[in-house]
Amino acid sequence: DAGVTQSPTHLIKTRGQQVTLRCSPKSGHDTVSWYQQALGQGPQFIFQYYEEEERQRGNFPDRFSGHQFPNYSSELNVNALLLGDSALYLCASSSTGPGTYEKLFFGSGTQLSVL
C-alpha cells in the first residue's frame, strides 16, 4: 500500500518564476492538505482540498493556489516566487471516514530553494 508520494523531492527556482508541486495521497484517502515548513519552524497550513475544491485556507497570499483531481491527487502552484518561499512543502492526506479524518499521513516533502 503506497503512502503519500510527492514530487519532485528537490527544486531550485529563481525569483519571479512559477512552480508546481505534486502529491498523490495514500490509497483510500480523499482529502489533501498542504503545509509550508521553513527551516527550524513548524509546518504552516496553506490550504486543504476535498472533492476537488479548496475547503479551508491558511494565511497565505493568492500567489499560492492549488488543484485536486478526480483521482484525489493534488497540485500546489506558487507564482511570482520570492526568496521567502524557500521551504519544505509537505503534503498530508486524510480520509473523511468517521473517526479517521483527524489523522494526517505526510509525504516526504519537496524542498524548494528560491535564488
Added chain:
Amino acid sequence: SQQGEEDPQALSIQEGENATMNCSYKTSINNLQWYRQNSGRGLVHLILIRSNEREKHSGRLRVTLDTSKKSSSLLITASRAADTASYFCATDEGTYKYIFGTGTRLKVLA
C-alpha cells in the same frame, strides 16, 4: 500563525532516560495530536488525545491533556537513539484544519 508552542525548544538526554516535552495552545480544541519528524522530512503521527480525555498511552509514549490550562505533555520513556527527532503538537482549528507548534528537537545520546 502557530497555535501551539512546544517547550523546551531543544532537549538532549542519555539513552534510557525519559524525555518530557510540553505543548501550550491558545484556543479551544476537539483533539490534540503529536507528530515526529526525522531529519526535516515527512511527519509521522504518534498519538491523538481528545478534549474529553486526560491521559493516553501508546507503547513507550504517554500523553496528558489539561484543557483548563490549554496544555499537553508528551513523555517518552526509556528513550533510544532512534527517538532522536523533532516532535510537534498539532491542534484542530475548525473541523479539518490542523495547526502545528514550533517543535521540540530531541537528541538521545547513545
